[in-house]
Amino acid sequence: MAMTELPGGTFSLAEDLTVTRVGYGAMQLAGPHVFGPPADHDEAVAVLREAVALGITHIDTSDFYGPHVTNQIIREALHPYPEDLHIVTKVGARRDADGGWPHARKPDELRQAVHENLENLGLDALDVVNLRLGAVDGPEPGSVVEPFTALVEMQQEGLIRHLGISTVSAEQIAEAQSIAPIVCVQNFYNVAHRDDDALIDSLAEQGIAYVPYFPLGGFTPLQSDTLSAVAAELGEKPMAVALAWLLQRSPNILLIPGTSSVAHLRDNVAATALTLPPHALEQLDSIAG
Ligand SMILES: NC(=O)c1ccc[n+]([C@@H]2O[C@H](COP(=O)([O-])OP(=O)(O)OC[C@H]3O[C@@H](n4cnc5c(N)ncnc54)[C@H](OP(=O)(O)O)[C@@H]3O)[C@@H](O)[C@H]2O)c1
Numbered sequence: 001m002a003m004t005e006l007p008g009g010t011f012s013l014a015e016d017l018t019v020t021r022v023g024y025g026a027m028q029l030a031g032p033h034v035f036g037p038p039a040d041h042d043e044a045v046a047v048l049r050e051a052v053a054l055g056i057t058h059i060d061t062s063d064f065y066g067p068h069v070t071n072q073i074i075r076e077a078l079h080p081y082p083e084d085l086h087i088v089t090k091v092g093a094r095r096d097a098d099g100g101w102p103h104a105r106k107p108d109e110l111r112q113a114v115h116e117n118l119e120n121l122g123l124d125a126l127d128v129v130n131l132r133l134g135a136v137d138g139p140e141p142g143s144v145v146e147p148f149t150a151l152v153e154m155q156q157e158g159l160i161r162h163l164g165i166s167t168v169s170a171e172q173i174a175e176a177q178s179i180a181p182i183v184c185v186q187n188f189y190n191v192a193h194r195d196d197d198a199l200i201d202s203l204a205e206q207g208i209a210y211v212p213y214f215p216l217g218g219f220t221p222l223q224s225d226t227l228s229a230v231a232a233e234l235g236e237k238p239m240a241v242a243l244a245w246l247l248q249r250s251p252n253i254l255l256i257p258g259t260s261s262v263a264h265l266r267d268n269v270a271a272t273a274l275t276l277p278p279h280a281l282e283q284l285d286s287i288a289g
Contacts, residue, residue, distance in 0.1 A: 023058030134167025
């Protein structure tokens with residue numbers, strides 16, 4: 001197992017794929033509304049280099065961030081990539097001229113997206129590709145068979161090493177697993193949005209990573225009186241407590257908080273060293289989902 005100084009240690013998604021549990025989500029590096037170039041290009045490059053310097057070996061991205069912009073900045077900042085760095089991407093949507101996020105889940109659209117990720121990241125194969133299903137903020141019913149099978153074919157061709165799935169229900173995960181193994185699930189979850197509590201436990205039993213997006217609330221920063229009260233009592237910021245809580249919640253949880261700021265990145269990594277005492281955990285557990 002790879003060594004890391006980062007709190008939480010590492011998690012093995014597969015035999016050839018171990019990452020630090022403290023990772024980084026690159027969505028915030030694109031421009032406003034995740035569209036177009038970043039407000040501060042040099043800061044975006046600096047954030048990525050600082051993430052690696054801090055010991056992070058897991059970066060989450062997608063070619064539809066920007067679109068293309070975020071992956072191109074990752075390549076500019078970090079290529080040739082350190083051997084232990086793993087870039088996890090996602091496919092299943094595209095951007096329209098207005099910055100909308102229409103679905104792009106047909107086999108030919110997924111193939112195009114995989115090739116665009118490879119090109120913009122400067123890779124011959126993608127370590128993990130998540131199939132992004134669902135609506136903006138939660139799963140939608142429907143079969144995963146056609147799009148997931150398309151990704152399995154690209155895995156068999158060597159374009160993708162491992163598969164994950166995003167914004168899905170337990171039933172859809174089981175349907176995907178009946179076709180091919182998955183190494184991670186990426187869904188909306190944080191201390192105040194806990195629909196997936198049972199799912200996390202079941203994935204932990206299977207050794208599958210659960211990667212919560214919007215760990216800090218995403219576009220609507222986390223707000224909870226209980227979270228603020230616990231943070232005040234501990235002399236910490238609410239966001240720090242929210243990240244520490246996730247790291248303590250289950251050993252299969254991987255953190256990918258997003259930021260466009262080196263200072264926030266450092267704060268977020270520092271926050272993960274915080275050990276929440278039992279009475280704080282009890283109060284946080286009482287926050288309604
Ligand atoms: N699978 C999916 O459908 C999906 C959907 C959404 C996101 N994701 C992934 O999940 C990652 C995380 O989600 P996210 O970035 O949307 O949301 P998030 O991590 O919950 O929150 C990011 C927001 O928090 C702010 N922030 C971060 N650290 C802060 C700090 N220390 N102090 C104050 N503000 C702070 C950021 O602003 P600053 O830039 O100013 O720091 C940004 O506005 C994304 O980067 C992306 O890789 C996946």
